Amino acid sequence: MCLKNSIFSSRARLLIFIVQMAVDVILSQLHYMVPEESKHGTFVGRIAQDLGMHINDINSRRLRIVSKDGTDYFQVNLQNGILFVNKLIDREKLCPETSICIVQLEIIVDKPVQIHHVDVEIEDINDNYPVFSSKEFKLFISEVRLPGSHFPLEGAVDADIGSNSITNYELSSSEYFTLDVQTYTQKTKSVQLVLKKALDREQIPLHNLTLTAFDRGKPKLSGTTQLYIIVQDINDNVPLFDQPFYTVSLLENSLNGTVVTTLNAIDLDEGENGDIFYTFNKVASQYITSVFSIEQNTGIIRVIGDVDFERKNVYEIEVDATDRGASALTGHCKVIVNVVDINDNPPEMAVTSLNAPVPEDVSLGSVVAVISVHDRDSGLNGKVNCNISKNVPFKITSTLREYFSLVVDGPLDREIVSEYDIDIVATDEGSPALSVKKSIKIEISDVNDNPPTFPHISETISVKENNPPGSHIYTALAGDSDINQNSFITYSLIDSSIDGIPVSSYISVNPENGKVFALLSFDHEQMAHFQCRIKAIDAGLPPLSSNLTLHVFIDDVNDNAPSLITPYLSSEYRLTEMVSRSAAEGHLVTKIKAVDADTGYNAWLSYEFKDPAQNIPFSVGHQTGEITLIRPLMESDSDEHRLSIIVKDHGDPEISSTVTLVILLVESGEDLPVETKHHKRKENDFSDANIYLIMSICLISTIFLITLIVYTVLRWHKYTQEINDLKQHNVCPSIAGSWTYSQQRQYKICLTGPPAKNDLILFTPNYPQSSLDDTISNNGSLTTDSAGKPKHPHPDWRYSASLRAAMQGAVHVEGAAILRGGPVGLEQQWPTVSSATPEPEGGEVSPPVGAGVNCNSWTFKYGPGNQKQPVPQIPPDFPENFIIPGSPAIISIRQDQPSNQGQKSNFITFGKKEETKKKKKKKKGSKNQEKGNNAVDNNDQ
Structure with missing residues (x-):
């Protein structure tokens, strides 16, 4: 009965242990299994994928693992998120006393902070043999022991667990002994030797048996020991x-x-x-x-x-x-x-993640730190609570088991409090309770929440005119309560203009220290006041700025001399006036008018004589500039008075101008001298109207010149285009080898007679006769064979592009000479010759085609084999040689004798008019003809 109760209690404890392990597995977020003694790099699990993380977030969120016992058996590949074995694991060393070996890992990621609990179960492999404590055991058994007696044996020890541990024992065959193996718990087995029949020491005093322990691992391992049983009879x-x-x-x-x-x-x-x-x-x-x-x-x-x-x-x-x-x-x-267990271990606290410094604009509930709290005790003794000992804008919240988060619970302002010292107290629920305290320092980082500020939104400054360019006139200074780059201020001008001119042309601002410099020398007379806006912007993200309106007043200095505005005043400040000798005292001679571009005292003018002569009859108004007669004129007074009048201002120092007044004394009714009038008129000849008139004339002349140039260019372009169009229909080769069109002569010849015998083509060259003569004498002779007939050119001869175009197109009335015969007329086309055949089928073209060929050396022959084109017949009364009036060429028509085919061949030869090889004229006629040719050539050119 006691044995049954013991077995029942052991099974109950085993069940409780299994349930506890199952609860631990359920509480974990991820559970992996890996065999012990796995090599480095062995795949454990895709931890990033199982946690729902993207591969790209592994590095940015700073994924890392923390082992509770501080070991580094496992690592995470930050490239693919795979958990792998970092070093060899021996389950027997790691968990020598537990059947289920679990390595607890904490996966921590930031931004936002998250903690995941991962349990990696180390699977046992059958890597340990069952081992007995000794290679042999001696048992003393009395012979009086009855069959069925049990003798406990020392079992073997196997460091493995489960099926890899010892599961069975075997005893070598014996008729006296057998084994009785009882299992109490998973690792508790009772091995007893059972006596099957009574012993007889006298027969067998010693029994030698082999005890073998087996496991069920793969491969199955075993261990043996020798049992020496000594039989006693007491x-x-x-x-x-x-x-x-x-x-x-x-x-x-x-x-x-x-x-x-x-x-x-x-x-x-x-x-x-x-x-x-x-x-x-x-x-x-x-x-x-x-x-x-x-x-x-x-x-x-x-x-x-x-x-x-x-x-x-x-x-x-x-x-x-x-x-x-x-x-x-x-x-x-x-x-x-x-x-x-008793509560004998205080909690152990560690800050596993601290996001410091904390931005002052962080949102409520943001995690600042992750705190790991562990108590080695169990039950309530190991249950820990955390709290903050101070009244700070933070609070502690529980996240996962044994982990707490320090989160923001109120607004933060670095400008008020830049640093917090927080005391965190961890207390367990044991009796008596044990606690531990840890202090952490949290710095508040600055964000750009304060714009730069000027002491005033507007400032007024005064600058004296004629200041040197580049002079410092003001310093704009703004403050920023932020720190670091958020308080780094740069200054700039806001775009604006003064009378259409950008304000940046007047002043500049040093972006680093805000010093304002004048880029040019100011002139109060041109600009007395202007305003600009200066912008102060910090280097935060996003940047903040503020503006300062700067009113700049230009103070006047006495830098302008008085300027006289009296009419008819010459450039030398000379004025001529005429006064009658009969003028009474107090007579107003003239008034000197002057202005000063300055202002205030600098523009207050006074008038006085410079070195006045004694007893002059004139005076000048000190404030008005009026020249008056102060006494009656006498006969002794000179006819001309030259008075030098000084106009000066009241500036400091004062500036003056001098004008010379010439007063002519005349009798009543007498006019000014002619030269004086002319001088007055000349003073104002070059007025503004003359300037405008000259400008208008120049403008009209420019427009006319441009119009003339455009018209000339358009006419030249049109002329060039017409020449190019004519070149596309050319029929006559020039000295350079290109076919040109003659615009000076176009002939139309109509012949009567049978249409089959009419064949006439006329060309006129458009180059000088002298060049024509030279060309005919050098290259103009026709190539003939021994019979005197035109010979086909060399097979390698090719037409030029212009020649092919001319020969393949029809010869029109306005592009070349046309031969028409018969009642309906015939429009002659150029015969085409293929260079691929040795003899042309229709006709022959005797002269070589290329540079240097002129129109007068062409001969066309139509033989009997040319069935494609009819051969025009020449009328019997048509002269053998004829001259076209106004033309420098002679047309020779020759009719050959009948050939073998019974037909005649007609030749049309273009020759020179002054001299041919068949006929020679007299020298006198030649000279006269040359004169006519020269005239014609000049006309052609």
Whole structure:
């Protein structure tokens, strides 16, 4: 019954352990499995894809992993988001005491901050053999033991788990012994040797058996040990415990000497055979014997070492009860010590991610820091809460298990508070509660939320005119409460204009220090006031700016001399007036008028004589400039008075101008001298009207000249176009080899007689006769064969482009000479000759085509084989040689004798008019003809 209860309780604990592991798996976000001892780079899982992250976000969001125990067994490939094995993992070293080995990872990403919990389960592989503590064991069994007796054996140890751990034992064949294997828990097995029949020491005093331990791994591994069974014939009762399986609970951190449990075994023998002592079995590890001890006589187990729940929470102790008989017998039991956790570990806190500094415009709820809090205790002792100890615009929120986020809970303003010192306190729920405090410093970073500001929105400054160009006139200074680049201010002028001229032509602003410089020398008389706007902009993103309106007043200085505006004043400031000798005292002679371009005192003028002569009859008004007669004129007064009048202003220093006034004294009714009148008229001859008149004449002349040039260009273009059109219909080769068209002579010859015998084509050259003569004498002779007939040109001869165009087109009335015969007339076309055939089929063209060929050396022959074109017949009364009036050419028509075919061949020869090879005229006629030719040539040209 006790055995059944023990088995039931062990199964219940196993079920609870499995359920707890399942809950841990469910709580994790991702769960991967990887075999132990996997090589570096072994694929574990696509962690970025499983978390729903895009591959491009891995680097930008700073994905990283944090292991709870600080190991680096795994890494993430930041290129593809794959979790892979970083170094070799030995599950037996990593998790020596647990059946399910899980490495807990925290995946942390920023922007925004997210934390994902990943559990990687290390799968066990069958890489450990079952190992016995010794290669041989000796058992002493009394011969009086009855069949069915059980003898505990020391089992093998396999560091693997599950199916890779020891699952079965086998014993070598024996008729006396067999094995009885009982499973209490997953890793707790009881291996006992069972006696099948009674032993007889006298027959077999020693039994040598082989015990083999197997696992179910792939491949299956095994371990063996030798059992030496020595048969004894004494002490046949074995000590028995009151229960084979003990379960006790023990608080961690129990003091040394604390009683764990008391064991009790009974031996039915008497005397030494019934005297029992207790010992730990040899299977017990050294770690167990360092923590616990057992009293041999009483069976009391006590604590002698440190009991730490976080280090080991379950102890399995094998205890033997042995009698003191000669053949000692031993009973066995197992004690399971469950360590109970107490709140002896304070929370451990670490800042795993801190986004500092924090922008002052960050939104509410933004995560500033991620805090990892871990308590090694379990249950309520390991449950931790966090809070902030100060009243700050931040708060703590719980995110995942053991993780808290520090988020923004209020508005931030760097200009008010630039830094916060926050104390975070983590407290567990144990009794008594334990806590830990950590201080973090959060800096507030500046954003560009303050524009540059000027002390005033407008300023008024004064600048004296005639200032040197480039002089400093003002400094615009703006302030910005931001820092760094957000407070770096640059200054510039806002585009505006003054009377159509950009303000940047007058002043400039240094962009770095805001100093305003005058680009030119100001003139108060031209511009007394202007305004501009200066813009101050910071370097933030986006930039902020403000404007300053600057009113600039140009102060007048005395830089203009008085200017006289009296009519008929010459460039030398000379004025001539006439006064009658009979003028009375007080007579107004003239008035000197002057103005000053300056203002104020600088423009207040006064008049006075310069070095006045004594007893002059004239005076000048000091303020008015009026020249008056101050006494009657006398006969002794000179006929001409030259007065120098100084006009000066009241500036500092004062500036003056001098005008010479010539006063002529005349009798009553007498006029001014002629030269004086002429001088007055000449003073104003060159007026503004004359200037406008000259400008108008120049403008009209320019327009007329442009019109004339345009008209000439258009006429020349039209003339060139007509020449090009005529060249496209040319029929006569020039000296250069191109066919040109004669615009000076066009002939139309009508012949009577049979149409089949009429054949006349007339050309007129358009170059000088002298060149024609030279061409005929050098290149004009026809190429003939021995019979005197025209010979076909060389087969390699080619027509030029212009020649082909002329020969393939019809010869029109206005483009070439035309031969018409018969009642209806005949329009002659050029015969075409193919260079591919040695003899032309229709006719022959004797002269070579190319440069240097002239029209007068052409001969056309129509033979009998030319069936394509009819041969015109020449009338019998047509003269053999005839001259066309006004033409320098002689047309010779010759009719050959009948050929073999019975037909005649007609030749039309163009020759020179002054001399041919057949006939020679007299020298006198030749000279007269040459004169006529020269005249004609000149006319042609």
